[in-house]
């Protein structure tokens with residue numbers, strides 16, 4: 541760097557383009573509020589020879605006068621499980637397993653794969669916007685009417701549609717702490733107000749606390765059952781007592797993404813409320829878990845048609861793509877695959893419980909295809925050490941459970957590899 545350069549320019553590196561990196565500091569406005577940032581001036585790397593900004597796009601987006609919608613500033617972005625390819629690249633590994641996103645370790649059903657292959661030549665055609673055949677098939681399966689089914693881009697898509705349909709600014713939405721963070725995002729997008737109730741001491745949803753939190757401004761309550769990431773359920777009796785306390789202006793959303801995995805006899809039959817004509821209940825389910833097609837994005841909701849109408853009004857023109865409709869139909873035809881999935885999950889959970897007990901580790905018994913493991917304050921280090929051994933699990937800091945890891949039940953081989961890695965890490 542020439543001696544005459546101002547002191548704020550400091551060469552730190554030479555980029556691949558041959559530009560020398562210096563730093564320039566200038567005041568910048570917050571992209572959300574438009575407020576000038578007084579305390580911490582933003583620092584941008586800049587070439588001292590030609591003024592090329594290394595972070596040009598970033599600089600430009602920060603300087604725009606076009607203000608984003610203010611609900612977005614409250615969002616803590618959803619952090620998905622680390623992708624296998626990224627871990628391979630970062631740690632120089634060739635053999636990595638992922639037990640971080642509650643995916644189906646058996647893959648997808650062969651019937652689904654065959655149906656998808658047969659559907660490929662028609663990709664030039666738009667899908668059926670109404671998903672008529674698929675909705676008929678789901679309705680037939682559940683014993684409800686066709687117009688009581690809505691399908692979407694995953695259960696995530698339906699959660700978004702629900703918030704778009706039912707939330708105005710500052711409407712209250714009751715969710716539990718340590719639950720699925722996608723609710724928070726969609727509520728914030730609509731500038732709703734999140735009201736969070738604690739879990740019970742045994743990591744279950746506290747429905748009494750949720751009922752007590754209802755006000756005139758409450759619009760939605762999300763009951764995640766089984767709950768992600770704790771794997772716990774609320775029972776039929778608890779749900780019955782709860783629903784009698786919920787006023788008619790409040791919509792109760794039972795998110796049953798993992799319902800296929802539940803064996804408990806006291807698990808509630810929430811579809812009963814829909815069949816009985818209750819106009820403030822919706823049940824959400826997904827093809828991502830038991831049916832193993834998370835990658836294709838397909839979920840559904842079951843509710844009275846009057847409740848679905850505003851959601852349908854706000855839908856995208858083609859909310860479920862052609863392949864997803866084909867895959868969903870084929871998945872419903874493959875009970876054998878679903879049963880294999882459930883049997884493997886049951887055996888996997890039993891194995892993991894046994895191993896955790898042997899290692900003296902605390903865990904929460906799960907009704908899903910994952911289990912919450914308490915490894916104490918060292919959880920971030922255990923997570924990182926497992927990554928280095930090629931095992932991706934999910935840290936639970938974003939779920940307000942910083943001492944815990946969430947482990948998806950894998951194949952027997954994957955489970956054994958995870959336990960061997962965990963044992964090695966904990967002994968260090």
Ligand SMILES: Cc1ncc(COP(=O)(O)O)c(C=O)c1O
Nearest residue numbers: 694695696720768797826828839
């Ligand atoms: C509780 C819960 N609800 C909904 C979803 C989203 O499901 P989908 O893949 O259908 O969007 C998940 C996915 O992990 C989940 O855990």
